[in-house]
Amino acid sequence: EAGVTQSPTHLIKTRGQQATLRCSPISGHTSVYWYQQALGLGLQFLLWYDEGEERNRGNFPPRFSGRQFPNYSSELNVNALELEDSALYLCASSPRTPTQYFGPGTRLTVL
Amino acid sequence: KQEVTQIPAALSVPEGENLVLNCSFTDSAIYNLQWFRQDPGKGLTSLLLIQSSQREQTSGRLNASLDKSSGRSTLYIAASQPGDSATYLCAPAGWRGANSKLTFGKGITLSVRP
Numbered sequence: 702e703a704g705v706t707q708s709p710t711h712l713i714k715t716r717g718q719q720a721t722l723r724c725s726p727i728s729g730h731t732s733v734y735w736y737q738q739a740l741g742l743g744l745q746f747l748l749w750y751d752e753g754e755e756r757n758r759g760n761f762p763p764r765f766s767g768r769q770f771p772n773y774s775s776e777l778n779v780n781a782l783e784l785e786d787s788a789l790y791l792c793a794s795s796p797r798t799p800t801q802y803f804g805p806g807t808r809l810t811v812l
Numbered sequence: 813k814q815e816v817t818q819i820p821a822a823l824s825v826p827e828g829e830n831l832v833l834n835c836s837f838t839d840s841a842i843y844n845l846q847w848f849r850q851d852p853g854k855g856l857t858s859l860l861l862i863q864s865s866q867r868e869q870t871s872g873r874l875n876a877s878l879d880k881s882s883g884r885s886t887l888y889i890a891a892s893q894p895g896d897s898a899t900y901l902c903a904p905a906g907w908r909g910a911n912s913k914l915t916f917g918k919g920i921t922l923s924v925r926p
Contacts, residue, residue: 734913744901744916757913791855793914800844800905801914803856 703727705794705804713810714782722777722807726794732756733775734801735767739788747790750775782811814839818902818917825892826925833887833920835902840880842904846914847876847887850899859900860887892924 706725714720726733735747746759750769764780773794779786787810793801815838825831837845844863848856860869860876862885868877875888885902899921903914 736914736916743918744903744914746913746915749913759913789853789855793856800846800861802858803848805855808853 705792705802707790707792707804707807709807710805711808711810713812715812716782716784718782720779720782720786720809722779722790722792722809724775724777724792724794724804726773726775726792727802730794730796730802731773732795732797733769733773734793734795735775735777736791736793737761737788738791738806739785744791748777779809784811787811814842814904814906814915816902816904816915816917818900818920820920821918822921822923824923824925827892827894829892829924831889831892831922833889833900833902833922835885835887835917837883837885837902837904837915839904839906840883841906842880843906845876845878845885845902845904847874847885848901848903850901850919852899856901892922894924894926897922897924 708723732751734749736744738744749757753769767777769775789806791806793803795801817836846861847859850856862869862878873890878885899919901919903916905914
């Protein structure tokens with residue numbers, strides 16, 4: 702069974718640009734979670750999507766947004782990039798329990 | 813709001829030692845608690861998951877215990893090896909609903925010396 706996949710592996714952008722990160726959950730999982738791991742800050746919860754809807758949101762500004770598609774894959778969009786958005790972005794999926802399975806992450810670098 | 817503390821932030825031990833990594837959390841209303849391993853620059857690997865109704869889980873040289881009432885979990889690593897060098901994170905999960913997310917500690921970076 703394939704695990705959670707994320708693309709791209711690495712992404713380099715400049716300040717003010719937009720970044721789009723993608724996540725494909727494990728087959729049969731309906732929930733997708735996004736986390737940010739910035740240097741020195743630990744893993745911070747960003748967003749939770751379930752059955753196509755946003756269910757919960759962490760303490761991040763509105764320029765962090767996303768969506769979940771009918772096939773349960775998800776996109777995370779970060780608008781108006783700032784230097785401090787540089788981080789490892791992790792996606793996790795789960796079936797109808799809080800147990801989460803993580804992907805390998807997308808490393809976003811903002812120059 | 814759930815807060816998770818892992819102390820110490822870093823640990824260096826010689827190969828072969830038995831280790832105990834500690835995790836404490838403030839909100840005992842959890843669904844389960846997971847222990848993860850993270851290698852530098854990589855994603856998370858789930859090591860053990862303990863349901864809120866359980867006291868411990870074992871996988872190979874790893875044993876995790878949970879005391880929900882006191883808000884504590886420990887990860888025991890037997891006969892440590894250099895390949896165990898990584899950052900270990902604990903993450904309690906809230907109940908399904910608005911709290912259905914993992915809250916992570918900052919992790920304990922373990923270095924096992926040959």
